[in-house]
Amino acid sequence: MTLAELKNKLSVRFDFEIWKGILTEMFPKVEFFTRINRISHDLVKSGGQAGTIRLDDGRSLAIYTFEVSDNVLINRNRKGLREIAAKTVDQSIIHGVLAFYYSKNVPDYRLTFIAKQTSFNEDGELIKSETAPKRYTFLLGENEPCRTAADRLYELISKKKSSSIYLADVTEAFSVERLNKEFFAGYKAQYMKFLKLLSDTKANRDYVKKLLGRLVFLQFLQKKGWMGVPASRSDWNEGDKNYLSHLIERYEGNDRVLSDVLEYLFFNMLNEKREGDIADVRLGEDIKIPYLNGGLFEKDNVDKLDIDFPYSYFKELMDFFAMYNFTIDENDPDDSEVGIDPEMLGHIFENLLEDNKDKGAFYTPKEIVQYMCRQSVIQYLKTHTDSDFHPAIESLISFRKVNEIFQEKENALKIYNLLKSIKVCDPAIGSGAFPMGILNVLFHARQLLYGFTRDKHTFSHAEVKREIIQENIFGVDIEQGAVDIARLRFWLALVVDEEIPQPLPNLDYKIVCGDSLLNRNSLNAPIMNVFAEYNKNKRDEDKITLSKYQALIRDYLNTSDHTVKDRYKTLISEIKSYFKTELEDKMRFYTREEKKLIKKYFMYLDVSSNMKNLFDDRKDEKELSSKAKKGLDKIRKAIESKSQYANTVKYDKLYKNAFEWRYEFPSLLDDNGDFKGFDLVIGNPPYLRIQGIREVNPDFADELVEKYKSATGSFDLYVTFVERGLQIINGSGIVNYIMPIKWTNSAFGKGLRELVSNKTSQIINFGAYQVFNASTYTALQWFTPNSKELAYYELDRNLTTNEELGAYLNSLNDESKAIIKSDKLNKEAWILTVGDTVSILNQLELHSRRISDVFEKIFQGLATSKDDVYFLYECNEKDGMVYGYSKYLERNICIERGLVKPLLKGEDVHRYEHLSTDRFVVFPYKIENGKANLYSEKELSEIFPDGYAYLKECEEILRGREKGRFNIDGEWFQFGRKQGILSAEFEKLVAPDISMGGNFTYDSKGVFYQTTTVYGYLKKPEIKEGYKFWMALFNSRLFWWYLKNTGTVLANGFFRFKPDYVKPFPVPETISPFAEQLVSTLCDYILFIKSQETNLSDLVSNKLISDYFERIIDGCIYEIYFGNHMKELNINIIDAVVELIQSIGDIPSDKEKGKVILDTFMRIKKTDNEVRNRLELFTLRSSKVLKVIIED
Secondary structure: OOHHHHHHHHOOOOOHHHHHHHHHHHOOEEEEEEEEEEOOOOOEEEEEEEEEEEOOOOOEEEEEEEEEOOOOOHHHOHHHHHHHHHOOOOOOOOOEEEEEEEOOOOOEEEEEEEEOOOEEOOOOOEEOOOOOOEEEEEEEEOOOOOHHHHHHHHHHHHHHHHOOOOHHHHHHHOOHHHHHHHHHHHHHHHHHHHHHOOOOOHHHHHHHHHHHHHHHHHHHHHHHOOOOEEOOOOOOOOOOOOHHHHHHHHOOOOOOHHHHHHHHHHHHHHOOOOHHHEOOHHHOOOEEOOOOEOOOOOOOHHHHOOOOOOHHHHHHHHHHHHOOOEOOOOOEOOEEEOOEOOHHHHHHHHHHOOOOHHHOOOOOOHHHHHHHHHHHHHHHHHHOOOHHHHHHHHHHHHHOOOOHHHHOHHHHHHHHHHHHHOOEEEOOOOOOHHHHHHHHHHHHHHHHHHHHHOOOOOOOHHHHHHHHHHHOEEEEEOOHHHHHHHHHHHHHHHHOOOOOOOOEOOOOOOEEEOEOOOOOOOOOOOOHHHHHHHOOOOOHHHOOOHHHHHHHHHHHHOOOOHHHHHHHHHHHHHHHHHHHHHOOOHHHHOOHHHHHHHHHHHHHOOOOOOOOOOOOOOOOHHHOOHHHHHHHHHHHHHHHHHOOHHHOHHHHHHOOOEOOHHHHOHHHEOOOOOEOOEEEEEEOOOOOEHHHHHHHOHHHHHHHHHHOOOOOOOOEHHHHHHHHHHHHEEEEEEEEEEEEOHHHOOHHHHHHHHHHOOOEEEEEEOOOOOOOOOOOOEEEEEEOOOOOEEEEEEOOOOOOOHHHHHHHHHHOOHHHOEEEEHHHOOOOOOOOOOOHHHHHHHHHHOOOEEHHHHEEEEEEOEOOOOHHHHEEEEEEEEOOEEEEEEOOOOEEEEEEHHHEEEEEOHHHOOOOOOOOOOOEEEOOEEEEOOEEEEOOHHHHHHHOHHHHHHHHHOHHHHHOHHHHOOOOOOOOOOOOOOOOOOOOOOOEEEEEOEEOOOOOEEEOOOOOEEEOOEEEEEEOOOOOOOHHHHHHHHHOHHHHHHHHHHOOEOHHHOEEOOHHHHOOOEEOOOOOHHHHHHHHHHHHHHHHHHHOOOOOOOOOOHHHHHHHHHHHHHHHHHHHHHHHHHHHOOOOOHHHHHHHOOOOOOOOOHHHHHHHHHHHHHHHOOOOOHHHHHHHHHHHHOOOOHHHHHOO
16 A cells, blocks of 8 residues: 555545555554444444454554444544543553544544553553543544645554554654644744745744734634635535635735735735625635634734735645644643644744743643643632532542532532632733633533533533633733734634634733733722823713723623724723823832831822821921931932933833733722732743843843842742732732742742742642753742642652653642641742651751851852963973963963963862862962952063963953953953952862762862862861861762752752752761761772772772772761661661771871772671671661662
8 A cells, every 4th residue: 555545545534444454554463343342322323342453562452433423523522432432441451542433424534542641660660540541633534634644654554564563653653742843843944934035133023923823823714614615605614624725726826915815815804894704706706704803813013014925935835734634622631633733833932932942931831731720720729618629629620520519509600600700810921821721621610510500501612711711811921922822822712612703802901912020000009090080071971980991891802893992992092091190109219228218208208109198297307316317318319319210211111011910900900999819820931040131131130129029149030920920819819830940949049938938839849850942940839828838749750751741740649749837948948858858858957067167168160251261271381381272372372380270170070089180270360468469461571471472362352251341451361250269279179060979079288270160168267077078978978869859950860069059968066086087087098099090909999999988988977967876776887997997197108008998998898897787788777768868
């Protein structure tokens, strides 16, 4: 069978006899039953299991055929139909199902593959869970392109001829993700072709995106059958499902097809009401085109550009679209059609929107969207109901089952009304993934409950979805392109359920473009005077009240008359202008200190402020103290200097896109005009560090620092979205984001930690698993006012796909979590972990000292701002000169030894190894009296003429660093920062900033400087324990275990040794001198072994010996921390080790040192040695402590 023959067979009505031949060619062994094992079900007229497929990996698939009942619409009953066959999949006998769903009256049918998602733990054991079977469907038949299905199934036919067919191959054949990637690659190529004809400006990029977006939307619309419907029909059946391709073909060779045809279709047909919906003849003879409304096809400023493209561009675009099946219903993680669904628009947004990842935006996988939406709605419902309802709520939302308690009318109505009243907002809506997820959760829950409410009206899919969009969902985004796509997805969600075309709602005041983080007016400023001002000199019938304004916004949503729409828009805009002038609150321009002064002296000031009140008992100003008079004078000067700030260009630019929550979303106001707040704020906020923001928009960065308590240190933008979310929810509201977890233990997170220490209710930490294609370590996080405890979950298995992550999320239960009381959390770094780990950390926390009490300074190395100039490579010394390679000049140079310092990079530093380097750094400073003073140019030229000549060669690039910040005569050769300059020439420990396990070693003479990739450790003078002991502690397994469980492990198990992660490590108040000396001596052993080029013995390698001594050090460190525990279990080792270990410090010859070390090792390794035997018993006897640490 050829590919073309297969495609032809798929493009006809369902015939199982044809399929018997296809399946036989596709699979290794197929058995067809002589008689179908029939299944009786309300949705099915006839059908059942028709056969079995045996795959080469021993797995089996069941074959089913189902003729659906005449009144059953397959797309409306997908879950019920799926469950009929899915019950067969048990992962032990039948591993999957191929099911055919057809109706003799319909030319198209469905081929569905059903299989359960399987996950395995680290031991390779199957993890069982109650997740639903996954369903993947090809749409086949007369009206479908069938190209993808033919290609995929033909792959199986071809593979069978040459190799084996496994279950994984069948899964791959039905892969939706593969199709999405393929479609987007082709779509992007089409986009780039159109754009290439224009200049690459933002306006042109926006134009091409919108043009292609409209054409994609029409692909979905014609799939519905509403394009090119015969004018003679009174209904909307028999439309041309390839209308656009046929329309383009009709104008073959016309290079003005956009201006003459498509724009007329957009702006004059789809956007305007017509008698009988009859289309202009240029769009087809005697056909109907629906009027859509909604705004998608309204002419905007971008459309006014005078642009046309060659006819061939549109022909090739239509040919590209024709290759794919456009499925109008959004896929969910459990039920996917192998076609292009509206969610694909989200992927287009992700990849085509302006510099999306530079803006910190990442597209959230649907498995996570579904889980977050379900869990947040569950939490909302639980908050408003008694605990008796809670199990049934989880069953309803997570499993779409109505428990007996909700089959009672009163209870069903209570939940139904709660679902109707929820207010949900995504403040960074992107392409609308989360609001679409909420729409689906609310819709399905209401659909399930509706029958039990005993409502006499028919449940209308479209009306309920429209009501949810109108009453429950709100969204904001800074990018207009994102807002456009989000609105488009909502319109498609309505189109899918309409029987006949209906004007789409206007979403201008539901999904809004604006900056969620900035607002001119506070959420609690008085609002009623706005209407009083607006109503001045107006007739009674023209006056506006809050309730009228709310009704105006609500009515606008469903207005389809353009004249009325324009009138409403003008009126709404006019009212908004009064909000802006009347609510102008000058207080936002003052610093926190100035606001305190205003609050203190407001009765003496002439300042408009919502903080100002009237008092009659104020003191006479002359009676104030001199201190008070100074404060009053200071704030008056500040008021005078800032009085005009609101009108400046700088302010207008900064607040150009500011989002005013109250007058954009007036349905969130109560009768007094107070902001009630949302029940749920949900989304994926931008991840963007303040450094990047400050480079592009320093005023915005300063405003964030001023306005947000969470904006501390080098904060990330997402922390301000948490704070904003908490500001806009109501007293029992929920904030739920997927965002990085780093804020919980990093320095910049201090502000957010202080803010949410009693508001963080749940965290699901994904650890090193990358949800997004970026080095971003994320978690699902829930915040609620006055949370008494934090439920913490942590990923406990290795995952490779988001599908596996979805299965993991659905397997979570109470046994998986750790409970942390909110009163244990504060602004200091949070230690979050689960299981026995919590107990061990609690034991460690009993020790009162911390590393921060031991080390005076933990510092990064030199930051030159131009390493290619200052760093010299492959150096050697001769006669007081250093010869090395300059990467900047790309040649070897010669510099005086006195102007350079030995330089360590991360790759030079290894655990317990002596330091050496062939790198030097040009060091234009002299250290005098504890200060680093820059040499003058005169001193450099006289003392170091060769070094000065080299710097002069590099002068231009050094002056130009950091946008000219160092273009200073006499100082142009200084380092970018002074960090690490004064701390290097001391005895210290050094360690790379990123490492797997401890890689600490000892700079005993303070010889080496280091780069920013190496940290130096200087202990306080009063600390008695020597550096070797602390080196051993830092290199110990205990310390590494602590870091892994309290910090953020990077990809592949590496860790960033930032001071904020290291400093909290607990240290015993006292460490016995003989234990400290013992550990230091063991360090001497290891340092010596690693310095030797030949093995100490012919029988065993040096590595094995040093590793064993490290193991003994680990045992000693354990005993220092868990001494009583180890003594109780008779596995303490320090006393026995002390008897065996001899100091080598006074032994003069390396040969003698080597002999002592080898003899010690051989004695310990004897079978009857107490130390050896106790080391082996650590994990056996201490299963709750040492085993957890050692085997982590």
